[in-house]
Each structure stands twice: as C-alpha cells, then as structure tokens.
Amino acid sequence: MIRTRGLAYTYASSGVVLRFPDVDLRQGGTLLLRGRSGSGKSTWLALMAGLRGAGSGDLFVAGTQLATQRGAEIDAWRARSIGFLPQKLYLSSALTVADNLGLVYFAAGLPRDDAAIGRALAQVGIGELAARKPQQLSGGQAQRAALARAVLLAPEVLLADEPTASLDDEAAADALALLCQSASACNASLVIATHDQRVVQALAGAQTLDLNQTAPWSPTGKDLQL
Amino acid sequence: MKSGAFKLARLSWHYLWSRPLAAVLNLLVLTLGLAAVTLVLLVATQLDKAFERDLTGIDLVVGAKGSPLQLILAGVFHIDAPTGNIPLQEVQALQANPLVAQVIPLSLGDSYRGYRIVGTTPDYVKHYEATLAEGALWQQPMDAVLGATVARGIVKADHAGAPLVEATFVGSHGLGGGGHAHGNHPYRVSGVLAPCGCVLDRLILTSTESVWMVHETDMATDAEDLALLQQEREVTVALVRYRTPLAAVSLPRKINSDTSMQAAAPAIEVTRLLRLLGVGADVLRAFGGVLLAVAALSVFIALWNAVRERRADLAMLRMLGAPPGRVAGLVLWEALWLAALASALGMLLGHGLAHGLGWVLQAQGLLPVTGWIWLPAEAGVPLLAAGVAALAALLPAMHAYNTDVADLLAQP
Numbered sequence: 032m033i034r035t036r037g038l039a040y041t042y043a044s045s046g047v048v049l050r051f052p053d054v055d056l057r058q059g060g061t062l063l064l065r066g067r068s069g070s071g072k073s074t075w076l077a078l079m080a081g082l083r084g085a086g087s088g089d090l091f092v093a094g095t096q097l098a099t100q101r102g103a104e105i106d107a108w109r110a111r112s113i114g115f116l117p118q119k120l121y122l123s124s125a126l127t128v129a130d131n132l133g134l135v136y137f138a139a140g141l142p143r144d145d146a147a148i149g150r151a152l153a154q155v156g157i158g159e160l161a162a163r164k165p166q167q168l169s170g171g172q173a174q175r176a177a178l179a180r181a182v183l184l185a186p187e188v189l190l191a192d193e194p195t196a197s198l199d200d201e202a203a204a205d206a207l208a209l210l211c212q213s214a215s216a217c218n219a220s221l222v223i224a225t226h227d228q229r230v231v232q233a234l235a236g237a238q239t240l241d242l243n244q245t246a247p248w249s250p251t252g253k254d255l256q257l
Numbered sequence: 258m259k260s261g262a263f264k265l266a267r268l269s270w271h272y273l274w275s276r277p278l279a280a281v282l283n284l285l286v287l288t289l290g291l292a293a294v295t296l297v298l299l300v301a302t303q304l305d306k307a308f309e310r311d312l313t314g315i316d317l318v319v320g321a322k323g324s325p326l327q328l329i330l331a332g333v334f335h336i337d338a339p340t341g342n343i344p345l346q347e348v349q350a351l352q353a354n355p356l357v358a359q360v361i362p363l364s365l366g367d368s369y370r371g372y373r374i375v376g377t378t379p380d381y382v383k384h385y386e387a388t389l390a391e392g393a394l395w396q397q398p399m400d401a402v403l404g405a406t407v408a409r410g411i412v413k414a415d416h417a418g419a420p421l422v423e424a425t426f427v428g429s430h431g432l433g434g435g436g437h438a439h440g441n442h443p444y445r446v447s448g449v450l451a452p453c454g455c456v457l458d459r460l461i462l463t464s465t466e467s468v469w470m471v472h473e474t475d476m477a478t479d480a481e482d483l484a485l486l487q488q489e490r491e492v493t494v495a496l497v498r499y500r501t502p503l504a505a506v507s508l509p510r511k512i513n514s515d516t517s518m519q520a521a522a523p524a525i526e527v528t529r530l531l532r533l534l535g536v537g538a539d540v541l542r543a544f545g546g547v548l549l550a551v552a553a554l555s556v557f558i559a560l561w562n563a564v565r566e567r568r569a570d571l572a573m574l575r576m577l578g579a580p581p582g583r584v585a586g587l588v589l590w591e592a593l594w595l596a597a598l599a600s601a602l603g604m605l606l607g608h609g610l611a612h613g614l615g616w617v618l619q620a621q622g623l624l625p626v627t628g629w630i631w632l633p634a635e636a637g638v639p640l641l642a643a644g645v646a647a648l649a650a651l652l653p654a655m656h657a658y659n660t661d662v663a664d665l666l667a668q669p
Contacts, residue, residue, distance in 0.1 A: 077663040080576070103580050110578020121573040125275030137264050138579035180577075 032058045032220055033079060033188060037088035040074055048086060051075060054240055056220050058187065061211065063234055064224040066242030072224045075242065076190050079222065080113050081105040093187035093220075110139035114186035114219065116210070118193040120177040122165035128152065128176050129161040135183045151179040154216070155209060171202055178213055185217035195227045203229050265583065269590035272567070279559045280595070287552040287599035287642065288606060293545030295607025295638055300614060301538045302634070303626045308334070308531070311456045312523050314384060317497040317509060319343065319351065325521035326530060332363060332494035333523055335373055335456055338432060339365050342491035343518045351495060351512070356504035362492040364468040367428040367439065372407045374428045374444070374461045376468030376492075384496075385455045392422040392448025398466045401426075401444040405452035406459050406619065421446050428461075428471065442471045454625065465492065549645055552599075556592060556649035564588055564653040568660065575662040585658035592650035596642040604638055 033056040040049045049071045056062045066072045077083040081097050090097045093112035122131050129148050136143040152158045155175040165173055194210055195203035214221035273280050311333055320328045321341030330337035352360045364376035379394055425443040430436035473486045512520035571584050612628025
C-alpha cells in the first residue's frame with residue numbers, strides 16, 4: 032500500500048523543489064513509474080524506501096507514515112516492509128548466491144533461515160545455483176538471484192528499478208512475468224520504475240505515475256539540470 | 258545480540274578473504290611489527306630479571322684494580338675476563354671489618370669446555386639458594402659441582418646417559434678453553450645443581466683450595482717454592498654483603514684508597530650497563546613501532562580501498578535495512594580479524610625469535626633467555642594490535658557509516 036498527498040522534495044544542494052502527483056496504490060496492486068532519466072524517478076523511489084525525507088506532504092507506505100519515524104526505526108521498517116530490485120543488482124562478489132540472500136537476515140538483524148533461502152531461490156528457478164558466486168551467473172540468473180533477495184522477507188512493497196533495461200525482448204518478458212508473479216506470491220504492491228515501452232505495453236492496464244509531466248520548480252528560475 | 262556479533266564476525270571474515278593478497282600482506286606487516294614488540298618485551302624482561310637475580314644480596318664487588326664494569330661482569334655475571342687477582346690476606350682483613358656481614362671469595366682462572374671453574378665456599382651456593390639435583394657439595398679438594406646448564410652441555414658432548422656424579426674431568430688453563438690442560442689434577446664430580454635461573458647454572462663450582470692446589474703444584478719448582486706460593490695465596494673476586502647500609506658511604510672509598518684492591522658497587526655499574534644495552538633495546542623497540550605504524554597505514558589503505566570497492570555492497574546492506582552502525586561494524590570487524598590473527602602469529606614469531614636468540618646466547622655461555630615463558634605484559638600485545646587496527650579502521654568505518662544509499666539508486 033502506498034498513499035502520497037502533496038509530496039514534494041527539496042534538493043539540498045540546489046534548493047530545487049520537486050513536486051509529485053498524488054498516488055494511491057492498493058495492497059497487491061502494480062504501479063508503473065515512468066519518466067525520462069533525471070525526471071525524479073530515483074528520488075521518488077528513495078522517498079518510498081525512507082532513504083530520503085520528504086520536504087513536505089504526507090507519505091504512507093506499507094501502513095506507516097514515514098515522516099513520524101527516523102533512524103533505526105526507518106531501517107528496521109525498510110528491512111521488514113520494502114523489497115528492492117536495483118537495476119545494477121548489487122550482488123556482493125565476495126559471497127555466494129545463498130550468502131548474498133543471507134545478507135537480508137544480517138541486515139534485518141534476524142536469524143538466518145537457510146530453508147527460506149532455498150525456497151526463494153527455487154521459486155525463481157535457480158535453486159541449484161545457491162553455492163555459486165554472482166560472477167559465475169548469467170545476467171538473467173543474477174537478476175533472478177536479486178529478485179529472490181528482494182522478496183525473501185515477503186515485503187509489503189516491492190520496488191523494481193528498470194528491471195528490463197539490458198534484456199532482449201524474450202528475456203524482458205520472462206523477467207517481467209517473474210517479477211509480477213513474485214510480487215503477487217507475497218501480495219506485495221509492485222512499483223516498476225521504467226522508461227521501457229515493452230513494459231508499458233505489457234502492463235497496459237496498470238496504474239501509472241508519469242513524472243514527465245511533473246515540472247520541477249526552481250527558486251532561481253533557471254532550467255533544471257539533474 | 259551475541260549472535261549478531263557472531264554474524265558480523267563471520268561476514269567480515271568472508272569480506273576479509275575476498276581480497277586474499279591484501280589480507281595476507283597486511284597480516285604480514287602487522288605480524289612483523291607485533292613480533293618485534295614481543296621480542297623486545299621478552300628479551301628485555303628476561304635480561305633485567307637475570308641481572309637482578311644475579312645481583313641480589315651483593316652490595317660490593319672487590320677485585321684487582323681496573324675497570325669497575327669489567328670487575329662486575331667478570332665477578333658477578335661471569336661474562337668477562339677478571340681484572341686480576343687480589344691477596345687472600347687482604348680479603349681476610351675485609352672479612353674482619355665490622356661493616357661487613359659476609360665475604361664470598363671467588364677464584365677464577367680455569368675452565369672446562371668453555372665453562373668456568375670457580376673456586377669458592379659453600380656460601381656462594383647458599384647465597385643463590387641453589388639446590389642439588391644429584392650428589393652433594395664438594396667435601397674435599399678436587400671435588401666439583403656442576404651447574405645445570407653445564408651438566409646439560411657436557412652430557413650432550415660425550416657423557417650420553419652415564420651418571421655425572423663420580424665422573425672425572427680435567428680443567429684447562431684460561432677461561433676460553435684451549436689452554437694448557439691440568440692433567441695431573443683431574444676433578445671428580447660430586448654433585449649437580451638444579452637449575453636456579455641464575456649465574457650458577459653456567460659455572461663449575463669447587464673449593465677455593467682446589468684452584469690453589471692445581472696452580473701451586475703446577476707452578477712450584479720445589480717444596481720450598483710451594484710453601485712460598487702458599488703464603489701468597491690469592492683470590493680473584495670477593496663478593497661483599499654489608500652489615501649495615503651505612504657501609505656504602507665509607508667502605509668502597511676506603512678500599513679504593515687504602516688497599517691495592519678495587520671496590521665496585523654492582524647497582525651503579527649495572528645501571529650504567531643497562532643504559533648501554535638500553536640503547537639497543539630502544540632501537541629495536543622503535544623499529545617495532547615503525548613497523549606497527551607502517552602496518553596501521555597499510556591496513557588503513559586496504560580498508561579504505563575495500564570500503565570504496567564495496568561501496569555498493571555496503572549501500573545495498575543499508576537498503577536491506579542494516580543500520581549504519583552495523584555496516585561500520587563490518588569494516589571494524591575486518592580490521593579486528595587482522596589484529597587477532599596478527600597477534601597470534603606475531604606472538605608466536607616473537608617467542609620463536611626469543612628462543613632462537615636464547616639458543617645462541619646459551620651456546621656462547623651467556624645470559625639465559627628463553628621463548629618458552631609467557632609474561633603478563635604480553636597481554637598488551639593483542640590490545641596494541643586491536644588499537645592499531647581500530648585506529649586504521651576508524652576513517653573507513655566512518656566512511657561506511659555515512660554511506661548514502663539514495664546515491665545507489667541515482668546511479669545510472
């Protein structure tokens with residue numbers, strides 16, 4: 032569940048204020064976050080994950096009003112409630128695939144559950160690759176590992192950043208299907224940040240937040256360069 | 258929380274060995290620094306203790322005129338040639354002095370296989386509270402008692418398994434070995450001392466009369482000459498214990514000015530000696546310090562690079578909900594692993610080096626040093642290592658603490 036009201040973010044360095052349209056995403060729903068690069072997609076995702084504080088407006092994510100919490104509370108909340116599939120995956124090359132998933136428990140301060148790690152890897156179809164290092168995986172396999180990591184603790188909100196950017200048509204369709212399937216398996220609200228037309232077409236019926244129409248307002252009146 | 262620290266340690270262990278070359282190099286530098294520190298600690302402490310033990314209860318050393326330091330080194334520690342001999346009569350006069358509680362005469366001059374044969378009185382053994390491992394003290398002239406190190410050395414040389422008591426040997430003239438052998442006067446071993454950790458370990462003890470006997474009969478041309486020699490009997494050194502501390506004020510000066518003898522206060526001379534040796538220890542200590550500083554720098558650079566390389570990993574951990582402290586702890590733990598490993602290896606190496614040094618010193622009949630002891634002060638070595646590692650990890654850990662996760666998202 033995500034609900035925003037009058038959400039705005041002020042860049043500390045330039046003083047530029049970015050205003051976002053209101054969003055209502057029900058639990059289990061899917062939201063397409065569209066926009067050119069530099070249109071504020073990353074900032075919006077960072078706000079949803081509690082990594083940045085909103086300049087103004089109300090923000091409810093996964094049943095929590097984010098402005099009321101800070102520091103360790105936010106970290107614990109993020110560990111519990113947010114799954115994140117980054118574009119670059121960020122699997123640690125020092126650890127095996129299974130240990131990479133183990134980081135989730137380490138970060139959340141929970142006891143490691145090897146059975147759950149095995150189930151999560153099996154669910155995305157790479158159960159037999161648990162002992163490999165990330166650099167021994169193909170691009171598609173690595174993305175599946177990262178997806179397994181994102182949904183390991185059954186988050187309420189799953190954020191995916193450009194999940195199809197570097198994939199061919201067939202792989203992109205597979206990745207998207209698996210992503211949607213994984214999100215619905217834990218009834219997570221799914222947010223897909225993308226500027227990929229294939230995703231837009233595939234999820235034609237999904238709710239959309241298009242940041243291309245959001246005009247940043249600059250106090251200096253200059254054109255915005257992000 | 259306990260399991261949290263365990264997981265932190267386990268994960269940082271993985272990260273440490275994900276860069277094996279850097280880990281091994283840092284371990285090596287840190288280990289060398291700690292080994293140098295351990296070595297200095299072991300050797301300096303043992304030498305201090307050995308000096309102290311050998312000096313206990315000796316207020317004044319009286320011998321022939323010459324260098325006072327040489328007199329102490331020869332008469333107390335038996336690591337230098339004596340300055341000469343002094344007349345027995347003067348020593349006896351000293352004994353009669355009311356300021357003097359005890360005089361232990363020592364007669365040097367002969368050796369066996371490089372070990373000094375010292376003619377003395379049973380008081381010498383009593384003074385160091387040495388006990389007999391086998392046999393008895395000398396009962397008659399030409400009986401000899403072996404120090405523990407001597408006994409070990411001789412057994413290795415040729416006595417394999419045979420009992421030492423009742424064995425005989427022939428002393429040779431001079432302290433270095435290789436001098437004229439006193440073949441007419443073989444010594445009989447009457448006993449072997451238990452190790453006392455003092456200078457007696459390295460000596461062969463006998464009665465003063467034995468030494469006189471060997472030399473007088475060797476030197477005398479006829480019976481008349483022998484009688485003359487017996488009149489002019491000499492000893493090499495007299496170890497003096499005062500009856501009152503006040504004696505320190507007048508007695509040394511009186512001996513130095515009124516007699517042909519020289520009096521040297523061991524406390525003063527040894528302080529002088531340790532100041533000389535101390536320079537060596539300081540150099541070694543400074544060397545260890547430099548190594549540690551280099552190690553700290555090297556660990557710092559390695560961690561700094563590791564944090565930069567692993568910026569994404571650390572940011573991902575934050576993204577997964579790890580509090581900043583846990584991420585910084587990961588970096589700190591990596592340094593602490595290095596410290597722990599380097600402490601173990603460094604102390605092992607330090608002890609090994611000390612033992613090697615002790616072996617060399619032993620072979621030369623010098624001061625006893627061993628690597629097989631643990632000093633309470635060594636507890637400081639792991640602490641030092643942890644301190645160095647923590648210092649090196651401080652900045653990288655803060656860097657990790659301040660990892661901005663949102664930047665991770667913003668990266669194209």
